[in-house]
Amino acid sequence: MSTDNALLEEYSQREYKHGFVTDIEADAIAPGLNEDVVRLISSKKNEPGWLLEWRLKAYRHWLTLKEPTWHNVKYPPIRYQDSIYYSAPKQQIKLNSLDEVDPRLLETYEKLGIPLEEQKALAGVAVDAVFDSVSVATTYKATLEEHGVIFGPFSEAVHKYPELVKQYLGSVVPYSDNFFAALNSAVFSDGSFCFIPKGVRCPLELSTYFRINAQNTGQFERTLIIAEEGSYVSYLEGCTAPKRDENQLHAAVVELVAMKDAQIKYSTVQNWYPGDADGKGGIYNFVTKRGACRGDNSKISWTQVETGSAITWKYPSVILQGDNSVGEFYSVAVTANHQQADTGTKMIHIGKNTKSTIISKGISAGFGQNSYRGQVKILKGATNARNFSQCDSLLIGDRCGAHTFPYIQVRNTTAKVEHEASTSKVGEDQIYYCRQRGLKTEDAVNMIVNGFCKEVYDVLPMEFAVEARKLLSVSLEGSVG
Amino acid sequence: MIATETDAYQDAYQRLNDARGDTFPVWLRELSERALNQFTTLGIPTTRDEDWRFTNIAPFAARTYKIAESAEIPASRIESLVNDAILDEQFHRLVFINGRYAAQWSYLHELPNGVIAESVAQSILTHPQSIESRVGQHFDCENSAFIALNTAFVEDGANIVVPDDMIVDRPFHLIFLSVTDEPAVSHPRNLISIGKNSRATLIESFRGLEGASYFTNAVTEVELHESAHFDHHKLQHEQLNALHLATTQVDQQAGSHFSSHYFSFGGDLSRNELNCMLNGERAQCTLNGLYMPVGDQHMDCRTRIDHARAHCKSFEIYKGILDGRSKGVFNGKIYVHQDAQKTDAKQSNQALLLSDDAIVDTKPQLEIYADDVRCTHGATVGELDEQAIYYLRSRGIPADQARTMLIFAFANDVVRGVEVLAVRQHLETILLAEHGLDNV
Numbered sequence: 017m018s019t020d021n022a023l024l025e026e027y028s029q030r031e032y033k034h035g036f037v038t039d040i041e042a043d044a045i046a047p048g049l050n051e052d053v054v055r056l057i058s059s060k061k062n063e064p065g066w067l068l069e070w071r072l073k074a075y076r077h078w079l080t081l082k083e084p085t086w087h088n089v090k091y092p093p094i095r096y097q098d099s100i101y102y103s104a105p106k107q108q109i110k111l112n113s114l115d116e117v118d119p120r121l122l123e124t125y126e127k128l129g130i131p132l133e134e135q136k137a138l139a140g141v142a143v144d145a146v147f148d149s150v151s152v153a154t155t156y157k158a159t160l161e162e163h164g165v166i167f168g169p170f171s172e173a174v175h176k177y178p179e180l181v182k183q184y185l186g187s188v189v190p191y192s193d194n195f196f197a198a199l200n201s202a203v204f205s206d207g208s209f210c211f212i213p214k215g216v217r218c219p220l221e222l223s224t225y226f227r228i229n230a231q232n233t234g235q236f237e238r239t240l241i242i243a244e245e246g247s248y249v250s251y252l253e254g255c256t257a258p259k260r261d262e263n264q265l266h267a268a269v270v271e272l273v274a275m276k277d278a279q280i281k282y283s284t285v286q287n288w289y290p291g292d293a294d295g296k297g298g299i300y301n302f303v304t305k306r307g308a309c310r311g312d313n314s315k316i317s318w319t320q321v322e323t324g325s326a327i328t329w330k331y332p333s334v335i336l337q338g339d340n341s342v343g344e345f346y347s348v349a350v351t352a353n354h355q356q357a358d359t360g361t362k363m364i365h366i367g368k369n370t371k372s373t374i375i376s377k378g379i380s381a382g383f384g385q386n387s388y389r390g391q392v393k394i395l396k397g398a399t400n401a402r403n404f405s406q407c408d409s410l411l412i413g414d415r416c417g418a419h420t421f422p423y424i425q426v427r428n429t430t431a432k433v434e435h436e437a438s439t440s441k442v443g444e445d446q447i448y449y450c451r452q453r454g455l456k457t458e459d460a461v462n463m464i465v466n467g468f469c470k471e472v473y474d475v476l477p478m479e480f481a482v483e484a485r486k487l488l489s490v491s492l493e494g495s496v497g
Numbered sequence: 498m499i500a501t502e503t504d505a506y507q508d509a510y511q512r513l514n515d516a517r518g519d520t521f522p523v524w525l526r527e528l529s530e531r532a533l534n535q536f537t538t539l540g541i542p543t544t545r546d547e548d549w550r551f552t553n554i555a556p557f558a559a560r561t562y563k564i565a566e567s568a569e570i571p572a573s574r575i576e577s578l579v580n581d582a583i584l585d586e587q588f589h590r591l592v593f594i595n596g597r598y599a600a601q602w603s604y605l606h607e608l609p610n611g612v613i614a615e616s617v618a619q620s621i622l623t624h625p626q627s628i629e630s631r632v633g634q635h636f637d638c639e640n641s642a643f644i645a646l647n648t649a650f651v652e653d654g655a656n657i658v659v660p661d662d663m664i665v666d667r668p669f670h671l672i673f674l675s676v677t678d679e680p681a682v683s684h685p686r687n688l689i690s691i692g693k694n695s696r697a698t699l700i701e702s703f704r705g706l707e708g709a710s711y712f713t714n715a716v717t718e719v720e721l722h723e724s725a726h727f728d729h730h731k732l733q734h735e736q737l738n739a740l741h742l743a744t745t746q747v748d749q750q751a752g753s754h755f756s757s758h759y760f761s762f763g764g765d766l767s768r769n770e771l772n773c774m775l776n777g778e779r780a781q782c783t784l785n786g787l788y789m790p791v792g793d794q795h796m797d798c799r800t801r802i803d804h805a806r807a808h809c810k811s812f813e814i815y816k817g818i819l820d821g822r823s824k825g826v827f828n829g830k831i832y833v834h835q836d837a838q839k840t841d842a843k844q845s846n847q848a849l850l851l852s853d854d855a856i857v858d859t860k861p862q863l864e865i866y867a868d869d870v871r872c873t874h875g876a877t878v879g880e881l882d883e884q885a886i887y888y889l890r891s892r893g894i895p896a897d898q899a900r901t902m903l904i905f906a907f908a909n910d911v912v913r914g915v916e917v918l919a920v921r922q923h924l925e926t927i928l929l930a931e932h933g934l935d936n937v
Contacts, residue, residue, distance in 0.1 A: 411868035424859040426878045429850040435876040
């Protein structure tokens, strides 16, 4: 179709819609990484000794590790010594209301479409907005406090609830886990901490908007969510980033702990700067996310819509320790232009009657390379474990790639493991059918792509489902004819 | 890599090289020298290599195997081994003992005009130019230590050439016997070329003397010219002390059809690699496999299908039935190159666990760089259906027979694809008759 090229061109010249830099004075330290930097970060945050020790152990371990190369993504070597490992907006005074927040900050949020005030009123979502590395404003604290839910910046939790942090920090993702987790453990700046007490159903959907802002700052977030016995929480994470040319490293760690009968639902919409049409710039996103179903009948579900970043390296996993525990992974990953994604999940079945479901939808367009890499491991004691995996890829354009690397390891006879994968392009007959009924080609493709991802959208929280649909159609704008 | 592991092979290589006479062609000597260097550089793979992640070869590599000599084994014992291996007297039979052609046990019926079926050693001696362009043509020794090792020790194997426009009705049956009383290694190298519009069938059988400890490192190179049809069968019945490594590389030109039927029963550790390069439009391949490890056996099946041209099709079914403390590994890759549009690839791997201690590692992979493709893969792992057993038992069938029937039904997806009657009967005997049920 002749319109293809024109549309593709239009798409490739499209500017990143969230591309702008807010000019706020940032409190940054000189680039480079050594033990002194780790100490400096720790002292800037006024951290207790044990945490500094932990950071140093992680740093020393990191030095012994090599950057992994097994993934199916290519990028120029990252110069870790050229990154700045700490940057905080110069505004450290405690705030009681939003009025006290730097108006320019609030303006930024508004540009991103997440006005705090509005959200307070309309969405009923408590937002712990992380601007660069330090949490600026936390809303809805009162409502949450009423229910005994602790939700706030990680650095604050270290001081307020040191015992809890000490007990759970690194208990799911130890600092020795992998190269990027070790780096994060050494230099993590801030993040979110969330604790749901026994039997509490969290009244709000908790949400954090991350935003990378200062030039050259790697973002090392650390999130820790603990759901006590019989509790429930739904956590939303959404990301946008301003446009810039240099690649930015992002290595976050997320740890989830679900006790007996507890449920954690973790949803992500990731839309960081993916680089320009020639593959220049963009965020390098190396994330370690893992949840542990510690107690019986617990459940952790990961839902992600990944449309941004030049490189996505992310495997949200669930360790199914408790009997009858459930792990779920729903993912839509889009790679357009020169984006690369190597993403998937790990389901480790340890307890009896554990169940896991994996639904992964990959969409590749332009020169995008999209890999699904997943592991399903049924250990010896996991009697009657059940897994179902489905990985579908949709190809748009003849220079993109879709790859599937599932690992299935079974150590128990009673296990039932099923894996299905398919790869295809948007059918010409499907488009033809829609066009016959008066739809424009682009609308038809949109409809088909949305239908392709429906299974994942269905499990997204409502606010995200709307955003995700929009994101997807923007991401694929003009890439199909 | 520990240097000593490859040292033993260096010494053996020197001895072999000295023994190679003046008639040994220079190009082949150079090739094998290069391959040896490559083997030394690569070293024995470890589980840190992604390709060997699930198969630990180290305990075997640490053993010393010497190049198998013609052993002092009574002819009667060899005869009974050959008789066990024979499937049908009507087949052309080429027998190799410890990797060397044994004319006295082989039997070739009258061959159609122009068809060559002889030992590689014979070809090297009398008309080396005929194989010059075929050894190592479709391989890079660069990445596989064991192909490099085989190439370094290249000596004998089967050389089969079918010219254009010819149908060879009788299957070729290659029988590889390891007959040795001390740990020995053989490196058979088979070269097969099927001409345009021709058709041929081949069966490879691997067996050994009872109780023998040995290492078979076989490499088979297959060229299929335009519109050639080739059916390949492999029956792996190695002894329980054996290490069996084999690689088959198939290069397919336009419109050619290749079908492979792999059946793995023997060996302590076995690993079969099958690589199909669909190098012409509308080429098609069907890969079927069945692996049935019991006891402590470890079986690793690897396949790779390269869709390098448009309009090619590939179908693959690999099934595993695992008992005892055995381990089954499946690794199947479908690689669709850029511009290989209209590719149709289907892959399926199913494993049946009969014991609590059996281990399955499965890794199907799709790598796709073209957009107009239809590729699917599926993998399942499970146990026998209790309900199905109950159903059969409620109709008066004893439990163990019910199990045999269900296992056979599971395996039959692969078995029934075998068109050579004698091979299918052989398999049915293993799956049914040995468990007290009649063949189908």
